[in-house]
Amino acid sequence: MSKFVLAADIGGTNIRAAIIDGTGHIHEEKCISAHLSNKNTTEQSVILTLTDFFNIFIKKESQIAAVGIGFPGFFIGNSGVLASSPNLPKLKNFKLAQMLSDALNIPATAQNDALCAAVGELHFGVAKGQKNLLHITLGTGVGGGLILNHAPYTGESGMAMEFGHLRVCHGPSAHPCGCGGYGCVEAYASASAVASQYFDLSGIQLNSKDIYEKAIQGEHNAISTLKNAGHKLGMAISEAIKLLDIHTVTISGGLIGAWSLLHPAIMESLNSQLIPPMQGKIQVLPSTLNDQAGLLGAAALTRLA
Amino acid sequence: MSKFVLAADIGGTNIRAAIIDGTGHIHEEKCISAHLSNKNTTEQSVILTLTDFFNIFIKKESQIAAVGIGFPGFFIGNSGVLASSPNLPKLKNFKLAQMLSDALNIPATAQNDALCAAVGELHFGVAKGQKNLLHITLGTGVGGGLILNHAPYTGESGMAMEFGHLRVCHGPSAHPCGCGGYGCVEAYASASAVASQYFDLSGIQLNSKDIYEKAIQGEHNAISTLKNAGHKLGMAISEAIKLLDIHTVTISGGLIGAWSLLHPAIMESLNSQLIPPMQGKIQVLPSTLNDQAGLLGAAALTRLA
Numbered sequence: 171m172s173k174f175v176l177a178a179d180i181g182g183t184n185i186r187a188a189i190i191d192g193t194g195h196i197h198e199e200k201c202i203s204a205h206l207s208n209k210n211t212t213e214q215s216v217i218l219t220l221t222d223f224f225n226i227f228i229k230k231e232s233q234i235a236a237v238g239i240g241f242p243g244f245f246i247g248n249s250g251v252l253a254s255s256p257n258l259p260k261l262k263n264f265k266l267a268q269m270l271s272d273a274l275n276i277p278a279t280a281q282n283d284a285l286c287a288a289v290g291e292l293h294f295g296v297a298k299g300q301k302n303l304l305h306i307t308l309g310t311g312v313g314g315g316l317i318l319n320h321a322p323y324t325g326e327s328g329m330a331m332e333f334g335h336l337r338v339c340h341g342p343s344a345h346p347c348g349c350g351g352y353g354c355v356e357a358y359a360s361a362s363a364v365a366s367q368y369f370d371l372s373g374i375q376l377n378s379k380d381i382y383e384k385a386i387q388g389e390h391n392a393i394s395t396l397k398n399a400g401h402k403l404g405m406a407i408s409e410a411i412k413l414l415d416i417h418t419v420t421i422s423g424g425l426i427g428a429w430s431l432l433h434p435a436i437m438e439s440l441n442s443q444l445i446p447p448m449q450g451k452i453q454v455l456p457s458t459l460n461d462q463a464g465l466l467g468a469a470a471l472t473r474l475a
Numbered sequence: 476m477s478k479f480v481l482a483a484d485i486g487g488t489n490i491r492a493a494i495i496d497g498t499g500h501i502h503e504e505k506c507i508s509a510h511l512s513n514k515n516t517t518e519q520s521v522i523l524t525l526t527d528f529f530n531i532f533i534k535k536e537s538q539i540a541a542v543g544i545g546f547p548g549f550f551i552g553n554s555g556v557l558a559s560s561p562n563l564p565k566l567k568n569f570k571l572a573q574m575l576s577d578a579l580n581i582p583a584t585a586q587n588d589a590l591c592a593a594v595g596e597l598h599f600g601v602a603k604g605q606k607n608l609l610h611i612t613l614g615t616g617v618g619g620g621l622i623l624n625h626a627p628y629t630g631e632s633g634m635a636m637e638f639g640h641l642r643v644c645h646g647p648s649a650h651p652c653g654c655g656g657y658g659c660v661e662a663y664a665s666a667s668a669v670a671s672q673y674f675d676l677s678g679i680q681l682n683s684k685d686i687y688e689k690a691i692q693g694e695h696n697a698i699s700t701l702k703n704a705g706h707k708l709g710m711a712i713s714e715a716i717k718l719l720d721i722h723t724v725t726i727s728g729g730l731i732g733a734w735s736l737l738h739p740a741i742m743e744s745l746n747s748q749l750i751p752p753m754q755g756k757i758q759v760l761p762s763t764l765n766d767q768a769g770l771l772g773a774a775a776l777t778r779l780a
Contacts, residue, residue: 244752254752302631316718318623325720326607332717332750337710340645349750405642409714412637413621415630445637445654447549447559 179464182207194294236472240286244328288315290467308423358402382428400435408443422457484769487512495774499599541777545591549633593620595772613728663707687733705740713748727762
C-alpha cells in the first residue's frame with residue numbers, strides 16, 4: 171500500500187481535507203468553504219464538490235492509496251452508504267463511498283463524522299491503545315462516537331450514539347432541544363446552549379469561546395454556565411457508562427479550552443451518579459487532536475476497510 | 476459432544492437447575508431452597524451447595540457434556556470469574572466456573588444471571604434470530620442483559636447494562652433507589668416499587684402480582700401504578716436505544732402478566748423520547764420463556780464457550 175491517504179471532514183459550511191501518512195502525520199491540509207448543508211443539496215452536488223476539491227490534492231500527490239471521509243449523517247454499518255442526514259433531506263441511501271470511488275478511481279470509505287473523530291482519538295490521540303472509547307464532540311450540537319472492542323459501533327441503522335439527546339433533566343424546567351424534545355444534554359452543553367444560558371444569567375450576548383475565556387478569567391456568570399454544562403455532561407456520561415461499562419471518555423470541541431473548570435464539574439456529577447463499584451474508575455480526557463480528530467479517523471478507517 | 480448440558484440459575488433464595496438438550500428442550504428441572512445471599516456466604520459454601528445439588532442430576536444422567544450457570548454479580552468477560560456480587564460481599568475474584576469444573580470434573584461456564592436470560596431469549600425465545608438484543612428483567616430489582624452482534628456484552632469490568640439504574644426522574648420528586656441514588660427506573664418498575672406506589676395511591680398493601688391482577692380487572696389505582704411503571708420503563712429504554720440503536724427489546728418478570736396495560740404505556744413513552752428517525756422502529760416484546768430464560772441461556776453459553 172502507498173503510504174498516503176486523502177482524508178476529509180465534511181461540515182455544514184466547511185470541508186477540511188489533508189494528505190495523511192500511516193503514522194498520522196498530516197502532510198498537507200486545506201479547508202474550503204462549501205455550503206453543503208441545505209435542503210436542496212443533492213448527491214450530484216456533493217460528489218462534484220468533493221471531487222473538485224480532492225483533485226487538487228491528487229494532482230499534487232499521485233501516491234494516494236485511498237480516500238476516507240467523515241460526513242454528518244447516519245451510515246449503514248461500514249458500507250459507506252449514507253442512510254440519511256438530518257440537515258440534508260434530499261440525501262437518502264446515498265452510496266457516497268462508492269460514487270466517490272467511481273469518480274476518483276481510488277478506493278473510498280465514508281463514515282459518520284463524530285465516529286471518525288472517535289476513531290482518530292483511538293488511533294492517534296489521548297485514547298491511543300484503548301480497546302473501548304466513548305468520544306463526545308461539543309460543537310453546534312453535542313455528538314458522539316463509540317468504539318467497542320477496537321471497532322467503530324454504528325448500531326442497527328447507523329443511529330447509535332445519539333449522545334446529545336440523552337435526557338439530563340425532566341419536568342417543566344427542562345430546556346427545549348433542537349430535536350423537538352426537552353432536557354437533552356445538547357440543550358445544556360452545545361455552543362448555542364452555553365451562549366443562551368450565559369445570556370440568561372448576565373443579559374450579555376457572547377459566543378461560547380468568549381464565555382469560556384471569561385470563565386478562565388474568573389467571571390462569575392461564565393463560571394456558572396460552564397459548571398452547569400459540565401454537570402449535565404457528567405450526568406449524560408454516567409448513563410452511557412451504566413449501560414456500556416467503558417472506562418475511557420474523550421471530549422473535543424471549543425469548550426474544552428476551559429477544561430480546568432469543565433473537568434471537575436463533569437467528574438463530580440459523573441461519580442455521584444454511577445453505582446458505587448464504578449465510582450472513580452472512569453477517566454474523562456480532553457482531546458489533544460481537536461479539529462483534526464475527524465480527519466485522522468477518516469484516514470485510519472481507510473486502512474481498516 | 477453429548478447432547479445434554481446441566482444448567483442452573485442461582486437466585487438469592489432458590490437455585491433452579493435442569494438438564495437441557497441442544498434444541499432448548501428441558502428434560503428435568505428441580506428447584507431447591509438455598510440461602511446464598513447473605514454476607515457470610517463464602518466460595519466454599521457456594522461450591523459445596525452447587526456440587527451437592529448438581530450431583531443429583533449427574534447421577535441420573537451420565538451424558539452431561541458441560542455445566543452452565545447464571546449467577547447474580549459482575550463477571551470478568553467470558554472468563555467465568557465473578558469479580559464481585561453486591562449481596563455477597565465475601566466473594567471477590569471468585570473463579571466460579573473453574574472451581575465448579577474442578578469439583579465436578581465437567582467443563583463449566585458461569586455468567587451474570589440477567590445476561591444469561593438475554594442469551595436464552597436470543598437462542599430460544601421471542602428474540603430468536605436477532606443479532607442484537609436488549610433484555611430487561613423485572614423482579615426484586617430491574618436488571619438487563621445486552622447482546623451485540625450475537626455475543627453477550629459484559630463491559631470492561633462486567634458491569635455493563637446496569638439498566639435498572641438509568642435515571643428517569645430528576646429533581647426533588649425523584650424516588651429514592653436501593654443503589655443510594657434517586658430517580659432510577661428500578662425505583663418505579665421493580666416489584667417493590669410497584670407495591671409502594673400502589674400503597675401511596677390506595678393505602679392498601681399488596682404484592683406486585685396482586686396489583687397487576689387488579690389492573691387487568693380494571694381497578695383504577697392498579698392501572699395508574701402499572702401505567703407509570705410502563706412510562707418510566709419506556710423512558711429508560713429510549714436512553715438505551717439512543718446510545719445503542721438496537722431494534723429489539725424483550726422484557727421478562729411478573730409484571731408482564733399485565734402486558735396489555737404495560738406495553739402501550741412503554742411504547743408511548745419510548746416513541747415520544749426517541750429522535751424522529753428512530754420513532755416506530757423499535758419492537759418491545761414480552762418474554763415467552765420467563766423464568767426459564769436464565770436456565771436456557773446458561774445452557775446456550777456452554778455451547779458457545
